[in-house]
Amino acid sequence: MKPKRKTFDFILMLPPLLLAGFGIVMVYSASMVTSYLEGEPAYELMLKQAMWFVIGLAGFLFACFFNYKFYHKLTKWIVLLLIISLFAVLLFGATVNNAKSWIYIGSFSIQPSEFVKIGIIIYLASVYTKKQEQEYIGDFFKGVLPPLIITSLLVGLVVLQPDIGTGAIIFAIACSVIFSSGIKFRHLFVLISIGFTVLIALGIHMLTDEKISRFTGAYQPFADPDHGGYQLIQSYIAIATGGISGSGIGQGIQKLGYLTQAESDFIMAVIAEELGLFGVLFVVVNIAIIVLRGLFIAKQCENRFGALIAIGISSMFAIQSIINLGAISGLLPITGVPLPFVSYGGTSLVVSLFSVGILNNIARHVNYNRNLKELTTEEEKQPSANPFKTKNKRKIAQSTRRINTKKARP
Structure with missing residues (x-):
């Protein structure tokens, strides 16, 4: 009797698909008026988001069936492609919202x-799995420091765009994977201290009036309601007027030119206004299910590489969601971080769906191994179905004992 095939984790599959579909609807609601005023069809951004969803769904299905262990062998090529792409952005990229973060290929932007977010997870998981096998993980100079050179290069190239928010997220994701790899706490403390010092120094060096206004606007929005605090105040109004059930999909007011970037970074404010507390809870609960399920899979996974990837992906979704929700509520500065699966943005949606596909592939292997163990245990407990085989085994055992007894006599 063979164990069941690698089964899907439906608890993990449903929430990202629900969020992505819900995000397409909310992108249409948040952008239809501004798109029309700009001379484009009201459904323009919705169609683009739907197109990226189809691409992301293909990546999701591919990642579900592609054995995650093979990424271990592709690590060098993944890192090389990431470095080349980031240098290409600095050389040939387009500037959007004062950041040179995009590459245009025809009418598409990437x-x-x-x-880099998913790439850094795969890279660090691969490297620190090898360090654990070679027992270098406790040595700071052999086990911890070498991978940090590549990590620092990738984070540095992102910060130079300049995109300090995304750079900080990548650094936080890297810290979560490194901490879970089993390094010593004091080594992690040194790593975090150095990393934050460098990020703060770069941030101060690249400070502009706009970036300063983001910090002051986050904690003192009413001191400058027409400039630095304007966006957050509009977000407050959207959240406050939504109440418990909201005004209804498409009936929001703040998206009508008051709240900028309503379809991307501040889409949760639109959700709060139009669907109220119920809409916010729908998004938060589904993201929480993905994160907690990912951590559960990491705990169940016996393969170090798979466990570290699962932790990294779960941390990625958790960190992005916390920063996005913190920005719209005034708990954190506005950094331009999208809400996973929901915010408008093709690259973000594709990467999110592909990442959760990898997570599901790890879950399939975990389920397969568990089924195999359960089947083996049941076969060991059950007596042999053929009584003649059992009788023959008993006779062979008795004969073996007689022979051993004769040999033992002097």
Whole structure:
């Protein structure tokens, strides 16, 4: 009797697909008026998001069936492609919202820094799995420091765009994987201290009036309601007027030119206004299910490489969601971080779906191994179905004992 094939984790599959479909609807609601005023069809951004969803769904299905262990062998090529793409952005990229983060291929735009998030997870998981096998993980100079050179290069190239928010997220994701790899706490403390010092120094060096206004606007929005605090105040109004059930899909007011970037970074404010507390809970609960399920899979996975990838992906979704929700509520500065699966943005949606596909592939292997163990245990407990085989085994055992007894006599 063979164990069941690698089964899908439906608890993990349903939430990202629900969020992505819900995001397409909310992108249409948040952008239809501004798109029309700009001379484009009201459904323009919705169609683009739907197109990226189809591409992301193909990536999701591919990642579900593609054995995650093979990424271990592709690590060098993944890192090389990431470095080349980030250098290409600095040389040939287009500037959007004061950041040179995009590469245009015809009418399509790609943000390579989004791919760095999943790429850095695979790279660090691969490297630190080898360090654990070689027992270098406790040595700072052999086990911890070498991978940080590549990590620092990738983060540095993102910060130079300049995109400090995405760079900080990549650094935080890297810290979560490194911490879970089993390094010593004091080594992690040194790593975090150095990383934050460098990020703060770069941030101060690249400070502009706009970036300063983001910090002051986050914590003192009413001190400058027409400039630095304007966006957050509009977000407050959207959240406050939504109440419990909201005003209804398409009936929001703040998206009508008051709240900028309503379809991307501040889409949760539109959800709060139009669907109220119920809409916000729908998004938060589904993201929480993905994160917690990913951590559960990491705990069940006996393969170090798979466990570290699962932790990294779960941390990626958790960190992005916390920063996005913190920005719209005034708990954190506005950094331009999209909400996973929901915000408008093709590259972000594709990377999110592909990442959760990898997570599901790890879950399939975990389920297969569990089924195999359960089947083996059941076969060991059950007596042999053929009584003649059992009788013959008993006779062979008795004969073996007689022979051993004769040999033992002097």
